[in-house]
Structures are given as structure tokens and as C-alpha cells.
Amino acid sequence: MRRVIVDTDTAGDDTQALALAVLTDRLSVEAVTVVAGNVSFDRQVENAKYTLSLVDSVDTPVYEGARSPLVKSHEHATEIHGEGGLGGDLRPETGIDSAEGFAPDEIVARCRESPGEITLLCIGPLTNLALAHARDKDLPDLVDEVWVMGGAVECRGNVTPAAEFNVWADPDAANRVFDAFDVTLVDWGLCLRTALDTDTLAEIDAIDTDLAAFFREVTNVVRDRGEAAGLDGITQPDGLTAALLAYPELRERVESYAVEVDEREGLTRGYTSVDFEGVTGASADTRVVEAADAERFAEVLLGMLRERDPDASLA
Ligand code: RIB
Numbered sequence: 001m002r003r004v005i006v007d008t009d010t011a012g013d014d015t016q017a018l019a020l021a022v023l024t025d026r027l028s029v030e031a032v033t034v035v036a037g038n039v040s041f042d043r044q045v046e047n048a049k050y051t052l053s054l055v056d057s058v059d060t061p062v063y064e065g066a067r068s069p070l071v072k073s074h075e076h077a078t079e080i081h082g083e084g085g086l087g088g089d090l091r092p093e094t095g096i097d098s099a100e101g102f103a104p105d106e107i108v109a110r111c112r113e114s115p116g117e118i119t120l121l122c123i124g125p126l127t128n129l130a131l132a133h134a135r136d137k138d139l140p141d142l143v144d145e146v147w148v149m150g151g152a153v154e155c156r157g158n159v160t161p162a163a164e165f166n167v168w169a170d171p172d173a174a175n176r177v178f179d180a181f182d183v184t185l186v187d188w189g190l191c192l193r194t195a196l197d198t199d200t201l202a203e204i205d206a207i208d209t210d211l212a213a214f215f216r217e218v219t220n221v222v223r224d225r226g227e228a229a230g231l232d233g234i235t236q237p238d239g240l241t242a243a244l245l246a247y248p249e250l251r252e253r254v255e256s257y258a259v260e261v262d263e264r265e266g267l268t269r270g271y272t273s274v275d276f277e278g279v280t281g282a283s284a285d286t287r288v289v290e291a292a293d294a295e296r297f298a299e300v301l302l303g304m305l306r307e308r309d310p311d312a313s314l315a
């Protein structure tokens with residue numbers, strides 16, 4: 001069982017990643033750290049706690065981290081996730097206290113306490129990880145793996161033509177993380193290629209469970225937008241990243257490249273430059289997941305929503 005810290009800007013798709021990470025037998029979620037991103041920070045914190053309560057995991061500590069990017073200002077993604085991040089109306093107040101301590105400090109402490117044993121699943125902007133690295137430059141040698149949902153590899157972005165949201169929101173942090181850590185990257189392009197199609201969404205609509213109802217609630221805005229844009233289905237970036245971490249059998253092709261980020265303000269802020277030909281001289285230490293099994297990902301999600309068992313289809 002892989003020990004994991006989930007670093008999240010908890011809104012729609014983050015909730016599904018968090019639920020999957022908790023419910024699969026493949027992962028053990030030891031802490032959740034919250035980072036500025038999708039919606040207001042305090043809402044994200046509540047969204048994380050609420051999601052943990054839905055999967056009977058209120059004992060998992062939630063640490064509060066960076067409330068803003070390292071340098072840049074950023075806008076929330078409420079147009080994707082709804083005002084509160086859970087599709088619009090749902091704004092739970094759980095009454096659960098956050099754990100004591102600043103998330104970057106906690107990431108360092110836990111990795112120092114268990115060197116080489118903890119994987120970081122980063123499904124929001126990379127501010128907390130960059131701050132953790134600034135506190136302890138040995139962190140790359142103390143973590144097991146670092147998985148990141150972010151970037152747009154050879155595809156248009158989702159927040160600007162050049163950039164994907166997580167990397168755009170804090171490009172300075174992303175660049176530092178790609179430079180310091182050997183990252184496994186699930187980018188926006190892969191999410192588009194493995195979107196949940198309308199047949200899968202119709203199956204989910206027919207599932208009468210609390211988790212399926214929650215999925216429908218938190219994805220209603222992004223579904224409406226997808227339908228309006230003529231897309232066949234919806235992406236689940238963070239859920240896909242959690243599933244690819246948990247289930248190696250879903251990874252169809254992974255290649256290593258040098259990945260660098262444009263930190264400058266302006267048109268190409270957050271652009272992820274991938275050195276396919278090895279011409280930059282930078283070390284090819286980012287493992288890009290280039291292909292994944294979309295059908296088996298859908299089955300994992302259906303198993304989770306139907307019977308709280310994402311592992312069911314892979315047993
Ligand atoms: O671009 C998709 C990413 O940005 C996901 O992590 C989503 O939750 C938002 O944070």
C-alpha cells in the first residue's frame with residue numbers, strides 16, 4: 001500500500017481524486033494539504049473535509065497551506081466548479097478543525113520522518129511543494145514519488161491558449177518543482193484523451209448512491225459547459241491522476257522529457273515547454289504519461305460510485 005499525501009485545491013474533480021485515493025486499497029492517504037487555486041481558500045478547506053467525511057475518513061488530518069501563489073496573483077476557476085467549488089449550491093460547513101501546522105512544514109516533517117516512503121499527489125497549483133522545497137532542499141531525496149496533475153503537453157491550455165490552470169496559477173512554483181523533483185506528470189492533453197464519455201455519464205446518472213449523487217452535484221457546471229461546447233463528456237483531471245498513481249495497469253505509455261515552465265506574465269504565462277528532441281540540454285527528469293486506458297479509468301470510477309470500491313474492476 002503506497003503512503004500518500006494529497007495536495008489539493010479542493011473543488012469538483014479534486015473531490016473525486018480524494019475519494020478514490022481514500023477508498024482504494026492501493027493507497028493510504030496520511031494527510032491532505034490545501035493550496036490556493038480553484039475557489040476561495042477556506043471553501044477549499046471545507047470541501048476537503050466534507051469529501052473526507054463522505055468516505056468515512058474524517059480522521060485524516062487536513063493542513064492549511066499557501067493562500068496565494070508564490071509571486072503571481074490568480075483568479076479562481078468558479079466558472080468551472082461553481083462558486084463554492086462543489087457545483088454551485090453545496091457549501092458544507094463541517095465543523096472539523098484543520099490540523100495544527102502549515103502544510104509545507106508538514107510535508108517536510110512527514111517526509112523527513114519516513115524518508116523515501118511518502119508519495120506526493122499534487123492536484124492543484126504547486127505552491128505548497130515549492131515552499132516545502134524552499135524549507136528543505138533535501139526534500140527531493142526524501143520523497144518516494146511526486147505525481148502532478150498539470151501542464152498542457154502539445155495541446156492548447158484550459159485557462160489560456162498556452163496554459164493549463166494548475167501551472168498557470170503558480171508558474172514560478174511549477175518551474176521550481178519541475179527543476180527540483182523527478183515528477184510524473186498527467187497533463188491536460190491526456191485528460192482530454194481520456195474524458196468520461198456521455199455513455200459513462202449516463203451510467204453514472206442511473207446510479208442511486210450518495211457518492212454518485214455527489215459526483216453529479218460537483219460536475220453539473222462542467223457538464224453544462226461541455227454540452228454547450230459540443231464536447232462528448234467531461235474530463236476528470238485529478239481523478240485520472242489519482243487513478244494512474246494507484247493503478248499502474250492503467251498507464252499505457254510514459255516517456256521522460258525535460259519540462260520547463262514560462263514564469264513570465266503575459267500571453268504564455270504557465271506554458272509548459274516539453275523538450276521532446278533533447279535539444280535544451282536540460283535533464284529529462286519529468287515522466288510524462290502520454291497514454292492511459294480510458295475505459296478502465298471509467299470502470300474504476302463507476303466501481304467507486306456504485307459500491308465505494310474503485311478496485312472492483314481490477315481485482
Ligand atoms: O486544469 C485542471 C486542474 O485545475 C485540476 O486540478 C482542477 O481541479 C483545477 O485545479
Ligand code: CA
Binds near residue numbers: 010123124238
Ligand atoms: Ca485540482
